[in-house]
Every structure is written in C-alpha cells, then in structure tokens.
Amino acid sequence: MIPFALFFICAFLAVLGAISLIVAWEPIHSALSLVLVMMSLAVLYLLLGAEFIAAVQIIVYAGAVMVLFVFVIMLLNAGTEERTNWSKFAKVAGLPLASFLLLAIAYMLSRSAIGATAANGSGVSNAGFSTRALSMALFQQYLFPFEATSILILIALLGALILARKDE
C-alpha cells in the first residue's frame, strides 16, 4: 500500500507544480514550481528502482539547471509577466484543444498493451537496474554516444560563452 500512497502523493505534487508553473505570473515562482516537479519525479524514479537516475535528476536538474534558470531570472531582473491580448482563436480554442491533446495522449497510453505490466521497483530484486549494471551499459555498449556527449557539452559551453559575451 505504501508505494501506491507514495506514487499518488508524488504524482499529485508533480501535477500541482506543473499547473502552478503555468499559472504563476512571476518567473521565479514558475522556477520554484519546476523544482517541486523535479523533486517529485526523483521520488518516482526511486519508486521505479532507478536510483542513479533519481540522484542525477536531483543533482543535475534540480541542482545545476534550475540554479542556472534562477540565476538568469535574477540577472535579467525578470518581474511580472506582461499581459497581452490573446488572439481570438487562442481565447476560444486554446484550452479545449490543449485538454483534448492531453486526454488523447493519456487515453492512448492507458489503452496500450504495455500499460498493464507491473512497474515495480520497490522491494523486488533490483539487480538488473543497479547503478553498476547501468554504468556497465554506459561504458561498454554505449561508449561512443557517451563520448559524443562530452563533445556536445564542450560545444554547448563554447556556444554559451560566445553568445553571452559582451560586444566590443
């Protein structure tokens, strides 16, 4: 019963955070809501038995990426969002279409054959999902993509430096 309770609490917090991300007018409130979403997703990853991913989620996402976001919000002194006139089409069709998309995806997923399979990471044998097995896969089978990401990071670093530099 405890995994179920934990799942529903975290799912509720994640959806709550996502809604408050959209509803908030201040960017800093949106950023903190996104941290809430990421934290509850980390708990869900733990529930699924993916402890390394949960740790990476907290360290990289909730830590590094969100600090970057908050830093940029502070740097740009981003205050309350400007309210603009919606176009007529967005006013009338926006929410119905958005909720239709959401319901369609949820319906397709819940109907798919895989849906009934148990996703249980709590308590059962976790040998196949251990950090050791993951790192084995990462450094053997996926070694080339792994090395390619380091080049990607380097390029992103240079790109960010060049973009953010002051014009002479």
Place this chain on the structure above:
Amino acid sequence: MSVIPVSYYLVLSAVLFGLGVVGVVFKRNIITIFMSIELMLNAVNLAFVAFARAHNQLDGLVFVFFVIVVAAAEAAVGLAIVIMITHNRQSLNVERVNFLKF
C-alpha cells in the same frame, strides 16, 4: 506486494507533457516557455524510465541519462540566447521578438 501498473506512470507523464505544451502555447515570458520545455523533457524521461522498468531493460535508463545531458547543454545555450535577446529587445515578452516578421 503491491504493484503499480506502468499505465499510471505513463498517464502522469502524458499529463505533465500536456501541461508543458499548454505552457509553451500560452505563456508569453521567454524564460517560462523555456521552463515548460524542461517540463516536457522531464515528462518524457518519466515515460522512458517506466518503459525501461516494464521491459526490464537498461537501455531506457541510458536514454534518460543522455536526455538529461542534452537538456543541460540546451539550458546553457538557451539561456545565453535568452540573455542576448533580452539585451537586444529590452523585454522578456516573446511577442516583442519579431526580427523576422514581415
């Protein structure tokens, strides 16, 4: 032993993704739009982990790892672009970014 069906995770992932789409479509603040994109990436990650658990294969987790790496790189470059646009336009509103508008 209680068992949570994969479909629960998938529906949660779909809901989060849909909320991310709503954020991208409705928000006008460039930073909030960017955060909605991060929300969508997170939703997809959740689906990846749930599928990995359902198939009992590690490849899904490796993909999540790569998605997180790419998202971090994207955040760095994207926020640099945001800073540049804001310095050029003096506004965070995406409707003011109309360099290419005819």
